[in-house]
Amino acid sequence: MAMKTLIEAISEAMDEEMARDERVFITGEDVGPRGGVFRATMGLIDKYGAGRVVDSPLAELSIIAIGIGAAMAGLRPICEIQFADFIHPAMNQIINEAAKMYYRSDGQWPVPMVIRAPYGGGIGGGLYHSQSLEAIFAHVPGLKIVVPSNPYDAKGLLKSAVRDPNPVMFFETKKGYRLIKGEVPEDGDYTVPIGPVNVLREGDDLTVYAYGIMAYYTWQAAEQVADEDGIECEVVDIRTLLPLDREGILESFKKTGKALIVYEDNLTMGYGAEIAAVLSDDGFEYMDGPIKRLAGPDVPGVPFSHPIQEAFMPNPKKIAAAIRDLAGY
Amino acid sequence: MAMKTLIEAISEAMDEEMARDERVFITGEDVGPRGGVFRATMGLIDKYGAGRVVDSPLAELSIIAIGIGAAMAGLRPICEIQFADFIHPAMNQIINEAAKMYYRSDGQWPVPMVIRAPYGGGIGGGLYHSQSLEAIFAHVPGLKIVVPSNPYDAKGLLKSAVRDPNPVMFFETKKGYRLIKGEVPEDGDYTVPIGPVNVLREGDDLTVYAYGIMAYYTWQAAEQVADEDGIECEVVDIRTLLPLDREGILESFKKTGKALIVYEDNLTMGYGAEIAAVLSDDGFEYMDGPIKRLAGPDVPGVPFSHPIQEAFMPNPKKIAAAIRDLAGY
Amino acid sequence: MTEFVTVDTRVDGALSGERPSDNLTEEQLLDMYWSMLISRRVDERAWILHRQGRIAFHISGIGHEACQVAAAYAINRGVDYIHPYYRDLALVLALGVTPAQFMVSLFGKEGEYSSGGRQMPSHFSAKWLNLLSMSSPVATQVPQAAGLAFAIKYKIEQGMQDPDDESLPRLALTSLGEGSTSQGEWHEGLNWAGVHSLPFVCLVQNNIYAISVPMEQQMAVKNVADRAPAYGMHGVIVDGNDVLACYDVMVDAAQRAYNLDGATLIEAKTYRPVPHSSDDDDRSYREREEVEAWKKKDPILKYQNALLERGILTDELLEEYNARAKETVDEAMRIAEETPWPDPAPHLHPNSVYAPNGLDWKG
């Protein structure tokens, strides 16, 4: 095992999948010589050529549509959207097309493609370089949605995504790209299955659900409240948001009876709403307190100005406070 | 008062607002001589001219963007999207632009516009003429979202929408256009405020939350179970989905302690998730049973074939059954 | 970078040099006639079924048969990719979808060929013919077809496909109406086709209306093909009611694609003599005289007369064809009626939503 950053793990996954399968190609803005604005595809054009690492025109819907067409023709596109905030022009292609193709053709036309997009705030990106988009897409049957929280999962899940015969949206915490480090097997082709949630930390007092960088922050907060207050949280990293592992979600709740859901996206209709809905129905008999959500406020975006941004974003401190509140219920 | 269909009420609202305010204009596909494919704008071009009832090119993002630009310049656009299913090309303009404009300019540029779109299934429309889109937009702070269930509300809410200084999405149940009839004041300029929920029927046993045609069906089901089983449901018509009237939602729940949420959209991350999340947090201490959702299954669309469509759609019978189940909890 | 291409105005019939259609055998010429005729008859029956209240919806290809059948015959049928639009009934029948399959789809009966009855009629799909699956939002197929064409070029360039292997798709053809070219999807799709010089053909069936909206409220050009230069594409205008003229330009475009010599935008000028769909009433937006005038230019009539004149078609043959068409349609109807309604359960099951893990899709 070697220590890798999140983005290194992601780059490695793409590199290995391209080496493994000639059908895999990458397209997106600046993915070629520039190596992507976050450098996730750095060096791949030198290794695999401009035919397989294709700088697209500045046109997101076409990036996705080219991917859909190529996937139906048997290739394995990895489409990079430079920032998740710019995925909206492609929503028609993703929601009405990629997600519905297999179903609408009664299985005739699968769409095996991956859509990678850096998401999330806290990097001074303002309204349009900070968005979380998972909630909207989590309402779209036919998509799979993955949001890894650590390098091991990121690499293993991305490889699974490339091999999955369905459209997989792969959201990457850009704030965590270089911040989050972790062990990744030195070599050897491992995958992490798309589907099951992952318990990052066991505990009996309450369950905190999160994904992406919020799972990372939650784990930090959980360690802190364990140290300082003796509160033992179970931290469930949802990882695959769609299709949701309902049993996995419920299992922990049956033990603790208390749930906090953390996400940085706007509160209302954010992904935590679905977790709360599942728990308050299937988990009703285990409920031992209100289902709490800690999320971004309902304003149209993450503000740029530093103090406002900080006030917007959940962080380990706010999470710890929410844990203490709920534990004390 | 006169009996009107839902669509008549909607047409009247537009007619009266155009007569009242020269800034109001309509654009969309086939809204001119054709009067809209559902005939909502029938006759308006004769009355107000082709300058105010403007057949757009077949291009939804431009319909919305023209509306945004015109609204910022002081007009009052009513943009018609022919079927909600075709709004996706405009999601960038709605989510990233219309919704965020006022906030991103610190109040410099309001966007007073209305986006009308017929939604919903049960009319043999298959995957692309049956969609419910409210859940996705309900996650977008800056938008207001209205879904009327009856002619009186439809007319009054649409007039409020035209006068609202914000972008208002107005979803119209196309199945209910001619099916749902109700009393509408003969003349006299009334409005219904955007915001508060409306209790359609009082009851102590449990609360059913719904909107649009599902509120209409729910009311029918509630009458039936009252007659047949003596179960008294409170039926809360949410009407304004964003911003949500949290107090209005909670008020009924505090009385009944049991909630069923009905929507025809896909279950997962549908609008009912947010209601469940609100109730299981702020309403926890009143909970007297699991929060139940009755919704469309998680398949990518409403199928065309009649028996499959029927199996997909919630209807009064299924709602009554869900009410009985919950009442018996 | 492809050079601009000036627009070729074959609509005036000013064809010079050898015409590919000159090489069509009598049998082929008659096959094409049959394809147009059977499509028309199936289509007419659908209107009748709708009027009888037996089906809920029909959207028609009447009037568009010439350019569609020409397209099917000019390419490698059943092998090249076709990403069609809802008016392409003649195209998909010429490709190999059967009248019975289409009839079943009108009802949404069990085992419906394109979607298992999940989609509305005329939302074609037939993997076995490399006919792609249609949605309703217009123009979405255009950039996807560029993606199919991209894959063809990719496979050739990466040594995964022999460029001359006729058992594999060598072009992607997509079609749509003139109104749909207002969509950003069209712009972005054609832009890719031009930038990457893809084996791509875009067939715009210009019937001068998008439901009720006429050309001049749709675009500020006289011809859709006038936009080809904006994408470095070859642009052609053709009389869309003249099947052989359409065949000529389609063959030309197909050859260009097979040679990886650039993408082509074909504008077929035609007309829809019937309402937009069974939900439409076209009297609100166009004069009856206009409709009647166009009916005189009917593509089937036109071709029929040409073939009669050339002695390829005879009155007996014509009678035989009409009888065969009626039989075929009756038989298709019988099959559709006898087909049972589907059991909803599998169509609402999660397994219907996702392709199974481990499926190694090869296209």
Place this chain on the structure above:
Amino acid sequence: MTEFVTVDTRVDGALSGERPSDNLTEEQLLDMYWSMLISRRVDERAWILHRQGRIAFHISGIGHEACQVAAAYAINRGVDYIHPYYRDLALVLALGVTPAQFMVSLFGKEGEYSSGGRQMPSHFSAKWLNLLSMSSPVATQVPQAAGLAFAIKYKIEQGMQDPDDESLPRLALTSLGEGSTSQGEWHEGLNWAGVHSLPFVCLVQNNIYAISVPMEQQMAVKNVADRAPAYGMHGVIVDGNDVLACYDVMVDAAQRAYNLDGATLIEAKTYRPVPHSSDDDDRSYREREEVEAWKKKDPILKYQNALLERGILTDELLEEYNARAKETVDEAMRIAEETPWPDPAPHLHPNSVYAPNGLDWKG
């Protein structure tokens, strides 16, 4: 329907007839020089601040000053609508945004002029100048600007506005980079402008790169303006580093708009001699020689030399201007530093999200 417009290639300087710029007074000529200079100096200071780690981000207008300042001076400044893009620093300063306001925005300090500090720097907005609010997704402003132009024409046609009233906006100008023309938003916006012959001007600042992606991977035409005919728009190509040439074509376009005579697409050929933004490193995608060659064509240098040659600018004046520029920038910096950080609360309050009920917005 507007007729096609052949592209005018003023890039070669082949101007004939009277040039609007011939009528500019010396004062106006010097004002324009000052506008270019102050923008450059503010911009350079922003780069320094970033290098010093005092600000987090800067996106630059360096190299683009000529076409931007020309645009500001050719229209009815502060009255006509401008829907800009992030590189338009010189344009917005020439319009009336102050260097201090811009400096405050670099930090996101309290009361920031465009968004209260909610947006990243260079996301301009100034209602009092009819400068519209920018987002980051490229090209979204284009169809919105068509909407602004639509409103102008609407008000005139409905008798709500006197067409000659210069106190009201009579055109909408929007600008963007060449890469952004690949977006469907651009297509749909220009299509409206053409169909409705709107008082609309689209200024494409073609610096031949979209971040790292060069023209030839972006479009299959040599000039963006080659696409104007596809929209029934007037198309013009101009040397974007020649402020007076830009002024000439801008005046022409503005007059056309004021006369409701049609929409114009202007392509200003220019270059970005600096990285795309402070996050970029342009060495991975272009040769230093190319950058150096373009630096020789710097628009300020070019204009300065022309003015010196004509005796309008003198060495003393130049020195004075430079001193004044330094002072202005220093003062702007001082103000920015002294401005406090904002209190987050009002920016996260629901009241910040929705315009209040009852507001009767008049634009």
